[in-house]
Amino acid sequence: MPHSTQSASTFFSVACYFEAALTLAAIALGWLVDIDPFDKLAWDERALLHGLLLTLPLLLLFFALQEAPPRALRRIKALLLETLGPRLYRHHWTDLMILATIAGFSEEVLFRGTLQPWLENSLGMTAGLWLSNAAFALAHAVTPLYALLALLMGLYLGISLDYGGERNLLTPIVIHGFYDFIAFLVILRNYRNSL
Numbered sequence: 001m002p003h004s005t006q007s008a009s010t011f012f013s014v015a016c017y018f019e020a021a022l023t024l025a026a027i028a029l030g031w032l033v034d035i036d037p038f039d040k041l042a043w044d045e046r047a048l049l050h051g052l053l054l055t056l057p058l059l060l061l062f063f064a065l066q067e068a069p070p071r072a073l074r075r076i077k078a079l080l081l082e083t084l085g086p087r088l089y090r091h092h093w094t095d096l097m098i099l100a101t102i103a104g105f106s107e108e109v110l111f112r113g114t115l116q117p118w119l120e121n122s123l124g125m126t127a128g129l130w131l132s133n134a135a136f137a138l139a140h141a142v143t144p145l146y147a148l149l150a151l152l153m154g155l156y157l158g159i160s161l162d163y164g165g166e167r168n169l170l171t172p173i174v175i176h177g178f179y180d181f182i183a184f185l186v187i188l189r190n191y192r193n194s195l
Contacts, residue, residue, distance in 0.1 A: 008087050008089060009090075022107055038109070048174055076143055113169050133154030
């Protein structure tokens with residue numbers, strides 16, 4: 001049974017505020033470790049285009065995994081449907097776009113704008129990439145398999161930071177936000193179909 005409009009609205013507000021607070025966490029961490037989280041964020045049409053194009057392989061994988069038979073994948077799909085479906089059920093697609101945009105921006109500013117460069121400066125490029133994305137995976141550890149998938153996606157996002165030869169945080173922000181938006185739409189559609 002769908003949650004009440006009030007609890008869905010509360011979840012949406014809390015999710016937006018929580019995700020936005022990650023930007024503040026990135027700024028605070030950046031201040032502590034002397035990293036400007038926005039240093040490599042620049043509006044660039046090529047970075048935007050790269051972000052949109054680099055989202056396509058992730059979306060193809062996402063849709064393929066929707067149909068995959070392994071039990072662990074079905075468990076993740078059911079978990080997302082049970083937890084997010086009722087909470088997103090009454091929201092318009094524009095609300096989902098807002099949440100996806102905030103999540104994509106804030107998580108990328110924290111993990112790829114602050115944590116990855118700090119660890120790269122401290123431990124080297126490879127260790128920085130892996131450790132920052134291990135933290136990203138832990139932050140998404142709903143199940144062990146989901147954490148592994150988040151690690152792989154994080155590595156992809158971390159590598160996309162330098163796609164095109166010039167570091168630009170806009171590329172992973174676009175990938176993350178666009179991916180989340182499509183995933184939210186699919187979860188919402190599946191939930192509505194299940195009612």
